[in-house]
Amino acid sequence: MLLVGLAAMIAGCTLLAYATHPAVAAVSLVLMGVNFGVSWPGFNALIATVVDGEIRQQYFGINFALVNLGIGVGGIIGGFFIDVDEPATFTTIFLADAAGQLIPMALLLGPLRHVRTQGGDDDHPDDGDAMSYRAILRRPAILWLTLLTFIAMFIGYGQMEAGFPAFARQVSEVSTQVVGFSFAVNTAVIVLLQFTVLKLISGHRRTRVMQVMALVWIVSWLILGATGLVPDSIAAAIGVLAFMGVFAFGETMLQPTVPAMYNDLASDRNRGRVNAVNAAAFQGGAITGPIAAGLLLGHGWHAGYIATMVVGCVAIIALAIALERRVPATANGVPEPSTPASPSPMPTPTSEPS
Known part of the structure; x- marks a missing residue:
């Protein structure tokens, strides 16, 4: 493929x-x-x-x-x-x-060329129905994760193409050069911090990492909203750059966790379709995000635009909490506790010869 x-x-x-x-x-x-x-x-x-x-x-x-x-x-x-x-x-x-x-x-x-991405017929004999998209989405963990992914893309990457640049130009009134530099800041933060973040989140529940990511994004959107209070100023330019830096920090938590969880929930026989569900949720949010941004900003609802992004972040936190109750511990990044070995019986005392 x-x-x-x-x-x-x-x-x-x-x-x-x-x-x-x-x-x-x-x-x-x-x-x-x-x-x-x-x-x-x-x-x-x-x-x-x-x-x-x-x-x-x-x-x-x-x-x-x-x-x-x-x-x-x-x-x-x-x-x-x-x-x-x-x-x-x-x-x-x-x-x-x-x-x-x-x-x-x-x-x-x-x-x-020798990598085998499809399991054999006997690898997962109980996965016959899991090959359909309907059966995959009926699994509660995947359904909640897909909703979370869609909202994260709607308020995240869906805004990078249209909502953020429009707000920065129309409301914050910064130059196109500042907008361009902000994307450079975004890339730099991701490249420089991704390895550090991977060490920090290792061994922690992925759903908890998603909640922290949503809190970071709330801070970023509030920073962007504050730039609208001081338009066409150095403070607004600094705020726009800071928004993209803080937002990128949240991205470093999102991208390792979501695809890893999808694949830990999948078997070899349905892995392609599970990843297709992930891709569809991502693209769906990336497509509808700019439409919503255009409607809100086009009508001059600048505060409503920021409020919508913040509410979306709160929804991610709620979905992550709900997801944690439905996803297996191993798929949530927590290894199953090893069963302690049973203690060996005490040796039976024997009488020593006199």
Whole structure:
């Protein structure tokens, strides 16, 4: 599935490099979207097959830091290389993107070709019905986790594309340069703090980590809301930068825990579909978040926008508390207590010879 997604990405980037009509560009973006839709559950399932236990959570965290590092480095390279007066620079970048997909493709065909992501028929004989999405969502732990993921994406990444920049420009009245620097702060905090956070959360209940993450996000949204009280000022600019830094700190807690919990709740036979449910919740929140932001900010309900984000964070805390009652301890990041060995019986005293 990953190879199919990478092939679609190569075709989409190549087509986009030479697109001279909106329809052609639309087709290329659809092909790139196919890759993103396929690669998320496929890649997470592949990771969960290779690593398990506490290492799985650590790997998801490291992967998140590396993704952000790649986004940051790619953005810097693109910013220096791209020239809007030279269309050939765009063509070169898109062709380089297409060529870059050959590296993971080579890894999948080489070192990873023997990784087996599907269990045998006898591995989980009681999972016959679990292959349907309806049966997966009927599991209380997965249902509550999916609701939590959707809300987290709705008030989180769903706002990074539209709500946050709109609020920063319209309400805080900071420059576009400040908004751009804030995304750089976000990336830097994730890359620099992810490894430290992984050590701090290791061995703790993932649901408790989610609650701390929601509290951190409440602080971040209140900071952003406060910038609206001092628009077009240095304080507003500092507040916008601080918002993204604090928000990124919360992200370092979210990204290792949620995918690890999904995969600890899955079996090899339904791992792909469980990760697809995770991806659908993520994308659903990322799609509906900007719509809600547009409606709230478009009507001038600036305080209502911040209040909605805070209420969403409170909802995450409530869902995490409910989830903790339904998820097994091992899937919640807490190893099952080992059964203490029974003490050996005392030796029967024997009379010594006189």
